[in-house]
Amino acid sequence: MDKEAFLSAIRARLAGLPPEDVERSLDYYREMIDDGIEDGRSEAEAVVALGSPEEAARRILEETPLPSLVKARLKPGRALRVWEIVLLALGSPVWLPLVLTGLLLVALCYLLLVLFLLVFYALTLSAALVALAGVWLAFSQLFQGRLLPALMCLGTGLAAAGLCLLMVLLAKQATRWDLALWRAAGRGLKRLFIRKEDRV
Amino acid sequence: MDNQLKRGLLDVCVLAAIKDQDSYGYQIIKDMKPYVEISESTLYPILRRLEAAGCLTVRSVEHNGRLRKYYRITGSGLRRIADFREDWKEISMIYRFITREEEQDG
Numbered sequence: 521m522d523k524e525a526f527l528s529a530i531r532a533r534l535a536g537l538p539p540e541d542v543e544r545s546l547d548y549y550r551e552m553i554d555d556g557i558e559d560g561r562s563e564a565e566a567v568v569a570l571g572s573p574e575e576a577a578r579r580i581l582e583e584t585p586l587p588s589l590v591k592a593r594l595k596p597g598r599a600l601r602v603w604e605i606v607l608l609a610l611g612s613p614v615w616l617p618l619v620l621t622g623l624l625l626v627a628l629c630y631l632l633l634v635l636f637l638l639v640f641y642a643l644t645l646s647a648a649l650v651a652l653a654g655v656w657l658a659f660s661q662l663f664q665g666r667l668l669p670a671l672m673c674l675g676t677g678l679a680a681a682g683l684c685l686l687m688v689l690l691a692k693q694a695t696r697w698d699l700a701l702w703r704a705a706g707r708g709l710k711r712l713f714i715r716k717e718d719r720v
Numbered sequence: 721m722d723n724q725l726k727r728g729l730l731d732v733c734v735l736a737a738i739k740d741q742d743s744y745g746y747q748i749i750k751d752m753k754p755y756v757e758i759s760e761s762t763l764y765p766i767l768r769r770l771e772a773a774g775c776l777t778v779r780s781v782e783h784n785g786r787l788r789k790y791y792r793i794t795g796s797g798l799r800r801i802a803d804f805r806e807d808w809k810e811i812s813m814i815y816r817f818i819t820r821e822e823e824q825d826g
Contacts, residue, residue, distance in 0.1 A: 548767075
């Protein structure tokens with residue numbers, strides 16, 4: 521394969537991506553080939569050293585953010601023919617609700633993750649407030665000479681403080697889990713949009 | 721090696737390749753070759769990632785009538801290398817512990 525054929529093959533597989541991204545990646549591979557030739561390789565050797573254009577395109581696609589991938593995948597390679605438009609319109613009662621439901625499910629899952637975290641943060645905050653209130657009340661009871669109520673307030677405040685510390689630890693772990701889950705889901709979704717033949 | 725682990729390690733390797741002086745893609749791979757096998761296809765996303773993370777900057781330099789991209793490490797990039805060296809101390813202690821036990825049994 522010669523230089524132009526290699527670059528064209530990559531360009532074909534990146535169809536639909538933003539043009540700056542496509543050009544940037546082609547510049548990179550063009551530079552690699554040119555530097556290889558300068559280093560003494562023949563054009564054919566330099567191209568072979570880069571592996572297959574499919575592999576190159578796959579790596580580029582894997583690093584592309586998900587929204588760009590979705591846009592590229594959904595963009596048709598050519599203008600839609602009339603009958604395709606008609607078919608899409610006629611079929612919309614079927615695929616439109618499905619797509620909307622799918623989007624809704626994804627949004628709900630994201631909401632669940634966020635709410636899960638908010639519960640932890642809210643509990644942490646309440647425990648902190650109870651701790652503060654307990655200590656405050658303990659002092660005010662003490663100034664009024666009421667020892668037993670003061671001790672009760674202090675005890676409650678300290679217990680709440682302990683609970684608050686525990687909640688902070690749990691909240692930190694929950695946040696870490698959420699972020700890991702989110703990243704794994706992103707990677708999984710990206711795999712859906714990278715064509716099987718581009719995957720290794 | 722575990723894929724995720726290798727990913728992070730290669731990032732630091734590339735930063736180390738440009739630590740002392742600016743370099744370009746082909747040269748980076750040549751420099752790494754005696755130590756670590758990395759393909760041109762693997763290097764490209766690493767460079768993009770590091771640029772997005774602010775660990776390196778890119779500039780185009782005229783060379784023999786064409787443009788060549790040179791990569792320069794940033795403060796963040798140097799910090800990444802330093803963090804890795806700290807992590808490595810921990811890893812090597814763990815390794816010593818694991819292999820010390822084997823020596824005692826052997």
